[in-house]
Amino acid sequence: MHQPHDQVRPSIYYRYQVFDAWLPSRHSKTQKHQVVIAGAGPIGLVAALELARHGVASVVLESERQVSEGSRAIVFTRRSMEILQQVGVADRITQNGLPWRFGNSFYRGQRVFRMEAPFDDNDRFFPMINLQQQYLEEYLLDACRATGLIDLRWGNKLTSVSQDATGARLEIDTPEGPYTLQADWLVAADGARSGIRSGMDLKLEGNSYEGRFVIADIRVDLPLPTERLAFFDPDWNRGNTVLMHREPRSIWRVDYQLPEGETPEQALAPESLRQRIDAQLAMIGHAGTPWEMDWCSVYSARALTLPDYVHGRVLFTGDAAHLLPIFGVRGANTGFQDAQGLAWRLALVAQGLAPAALLESYSTERVGAAREIIDEAGKSTRFMTPPTQGFRLLRDAVLSLSLTQPFVGPLYHWRTSRPHEYRASPLNCAGDDNALFAAGPGHGAPPANVQLGPDDYLLDHIDHAFTLLYFSAEKAVSEALLAVAHAARQQGVPFSILAIGSSETVHGADQTLADTGSAVRLRYGVRAAGAAYLLRPDQHVCARWMTLDAERLQAALQTATMTTPTPSGVHA
Secondary structure, eight states: OOOOOOSOOOOSSOOOOOOOOOOGGGSOOOOEEEEEEEOOSHHHHHHHHHHHHTTOOEEEEESSSSSOSSOOOOEEEHHHHHHHHHTTOHHHHHHHSEEEOEEEEEETTEEEEEEEOOOOTTOSSOSEEEOOHHHHHHHHHHHHHHHSOEEEEETOEEEEEEEETTEEEEEEEETTEEEEEEEEEEEEOOOTTOHHHHHTTOOOEEEEEEEEEEEEEEEOOOOOOSOEEEEESOTTSTTOEEEEEEETTTEEEEEEEOOTTOOHHHHTSHHHHHHHHHHHHHHTTOTTOOOEEEEEEEEEEEEEEOSOSEETTEEEOGGGTEEOOTTTTOHHHHHHHHHHHHHHHHHHHHTTSSOTHHHHHHHHHHHHHHHHHHHHHHHHHHHHSOSSHHHHHHHHHHHHHHTTOGGGGGGGOOOOOOOOOOTTOTTSOTTSSGGGOSSSOOTTOOOOOOEEETTEEGGGGOOSSEEEEEEOOSSBOOHHHHHHHHHHHHHTOOEEEEEESOSSOOBTOSEEEOOGGGHHHHHTTOOSTTEEEEEOTTSOEEEEESSOOHHHHHHHHHHHHTOOBOTTSOBO
């Protein structure tokens, strides 16, 4: 029988809660479910919440009985915050997190590069915000409970998976013994050590780098701003790299590279930790400052992905699908995009509104994104942890030049995580006017936010539906366009019309937004009334037109859902 850890995890800043294990003897025998999600980390919970927004219930299996041990993922990007806004937790993160936008690289006591992430009035969220993963999971769990559609089963360990064309059979172990579940679809969100991935004998592709890092969370009072600090070749750790991030509640994250040949056991010995953290504090001018250890671990830099995220009835997401170096805050932030991109497709397929082939487009898009990230992350990782003597010589030359040559500084840029643009997605409309736009988000891009007024932004008005941004000067949406919208809704496909431009209500639109000063039109490259954008439920652009008619809108919807019209006009 599975016996998860039931002692409250120690922490000097976070109060853990041990949740009651879900036991089969205390619940109904209904064992057939549309969607089961393995893993109650941030990615699994976001996937469950996104499915719930589409009205799809899910069972979430978690082998442990507490949220994650240690701070783990601590930096969340602006795009991640936009996704987390959709599932209802962004406000709590903003209230309790530490926003920032500057990163600093130091060499031999000199700052040689200062990164400034873009930020202006049109951005609701800062480029980055720091918050420990335990808090994020807590907020997500509260949101899950509020839906009434998510069955969270603590202390339930998925031990085996078998599948056929109709679904998956799951063997679950609990503190009172095993039971069996039947699922139409299984979402594998069980993390970097995915038991589902290994049980299916699936291999990751890419590179594993030799450099190992200690990750340590300490409580210490330092009069420093919330900015990324990177130290190359410090006196106490020659040839290696040290990173520092400020976290809420007087916690600081210290990551330092280990000398070649040192084992994790040696690295995590209390005396080793004490000496090295003392040395780092001394190097930044705070020698002797008292500090207290909260949590520590060892990790290595890996840049790996599955070549396909869809395996029959099993769908991979987050770290179960790919392993990415932390440099550039890519792990969880990439996973949120996975979860959002998967959930809307799975909802349509599970509800019989789209063919299973739609899920293949999830794999195409996200594998492509992972490979692009791996390419970029590799550049950062090779600079942080040179894999060969040749790379080290080149890195050291750059470091030396940076002391006197400012042009070298940008080579330190850490190529932070960014939302992927699915320019080659099969869901993009081939017959639209994408090529005619001189500005604005193009095919496959996420939307551009625009401030409409005090505490009011464009993305606040875009929900889980296919959304038509309709730039119209008319008092009403045409009957032909309304007919397309009505037909989609009748079939169960969520569809919303957002009229932009008028200060008066546009009849037929679900919302009307006044575009004071034409800020939205300018940001979206709209030259005249009648233009439109179609956003997918994950908000990525799948079509845009200089002028729109019903036939073109219908064609774009069919492409984006991979459906085709029957002779009667009903989607198949």
